[in-house]
Amino acid sequence: MWRRVASLSSALESDLMQAATCGAGAWQRAFSSTQVEVEGFERKSHPFVAFVLGGPGSGKGTQCMKIVETFGFTHLSAGDLLRKEIASNSENGSMILDTIKEGKIVPSEVTVRLIQAAMEAGRNDRFLIDGFPRSEENRAAYERVIGAEPDMVLFFDCPENEMVKRVLSRNEGRVDDNMDTVKKRLRVFSELNLPVIEHYSIKGKLRKIDGTGSADEIFERVRSAVFAALREREER
Numbered sequence: 001m002w003r004r005v006a007s008l009s010s011a012l013e014s015d016l017m018q019a020a021t022c023g024a025g026a027w028q029r030a031f032s033s034t035q036v037e038v039e040g041f042e043r044k045s046h047p048f049v050a051f052v053l054g055g056p057g058s059g060k061g062t063q064c065m066k067i068v069e070t071f072g073f074t075h076l077s078a079g080d081l082l083r084k085e086i087a088s089n090s091e092n093g094s095m096i097l098d099t100i101k102e103g104k105i106v107p108s109e110v111t112v113r114l115i116q117a118a119m120e121a122g123r124n125d126r127f128l129i130d131g132f133p134r135s136e137e138n139r140a141a142y143e144r145v146i147g148a149e150p151d152m153v154l155f156f157d158c159p160e161n162e163m164v165k166r167v168l169s170r171n172e173g174r175v176d177d178n179m180d181t182v183k184k185r186l187r188v189f190s191e192l193n194l195p196v197i198e199h200y201s202i203k204g205k206l207r208k209i210d211g212t213g214s215a216d217e218i219f220e221r222v223r224s225a226v227f228a229a230l231r232e233r234e235e236r
C-alpha cells in the first residue's frame, strides 16, 4: 500500500505559508525542500501533476477516487471547484451557474485561480486535475499562471451512448445532467477538448485508457498507466 506523507517539516510549513500569500508559481517553490521516499518511489521536489480528461460521464471522477486510494494523489475536480464557488455565493457564482447549465466553458482565469489555490492548500506532491484543461484557452492559462506542464494526461475513451447512459442515471442532482445539456457538453467536448487531447498526444504525454467495462476493470488499465508514469518520472 502507498503511504501518505503524514507530516511536513517546519521549513516546508513556512514555504507553504509563503506559497499561500505569494500567488503564481509559488506552490512550486513550496516543494523545493522536500524529498520523501514512499514505496520505492522517491518523491521529487516538483509536484507530479496528472490531468484527467474524457467526455461527460466517461468515468473521470470514479477512477480518480481509485487513484487517490492506491497512489496517494490529491484529487482536484475543476467541475467540483466551480460548483463550490456557486455554493459559496462568490461574486462569480451566478456566471458560473449559467455557464454550467449551458454546458459551456467558464473563463479560464476563474478556473485556473481556483486550481492554483487548491494546489497551494493541497499539501501533497501528487495532484490529479480532473476535467481540466477543457480547451486550448484553459491549457494556455494554466501554463501561464502555474508555469509548468503536466507530467501525464489520462484520457478516458468511451462511446457517446455509454457516456449519455451513465450521466442520465447519475442521480446526484447536477443541473447539467439532463439530455439537453448533455448534448451541448458532448459538442463542446468534441470541438474544444479533443484538440487539447491531440496536443498532449503529440507531446507524448497522453495515456489513452479504454473507458468501457466495469470500474474495476478500467482501474486495472489505469493502475498500470499511473505506475509507469511515476516510474518514468523517477528515472528522469
Ligand SMILES: Nc1ncnc2c1ncn2[C@@H]1O[C@H](COP(=O)(O)OP(=O)(O)OP(=O)(O)O)[C@@H](O)[C@H]1O
Pocket (backbone or CB within 6 Å): 054, 055, 056, 057, 058, 059, 060, 061, 062, 063, 079, 131, 166, 167, 169, 170, 171, 211, 212, 213, 214, 215, 216, 218
Ligand atoms: N465503468 C463504469 N460502468 C458503469 N457506470 C460507471 C462506470 N464508471 C462510472 N460510472 C458511473 O457513471 C456516472 C458518471 O461517472 P463519473 O462521475 O465518474 O464521470 P465523469 O467523467 O467524472 O463525468 P463528468 O464529466 O460529468 O463529471 C456515475 O454515476 C458513476 O457511478
Ligand SMILES: Nc1ccn([C@@H]2O[C@H](COP(=O)(O)O)[C@@H](O)[C@H]2O)c(=O)n1
Pocket (backbone or CB within 6 Å): 056, 078, 079, 080, 082, 099, 100, 101, 103, 104, 105, 106, 107, 111, 130, 131, 132, 133, 134, 138, 176, 185
Ligand atoms: N475546466 C472546466 C471544467 C468544468 N467546467 C464547467 O463545469 C461543468 C461540469 O464539469 P465536470 O467536469 O464536473 O463535468 C462543465 O460542463 C463546464 O460547464 C468548465 O467550465 N471548465
Ligand SMILES: [Mg+2]
Pocket (backbone or CB within 6 Å): 060, 061, 077, 079, 131
Ligand atoms: Mg466528474
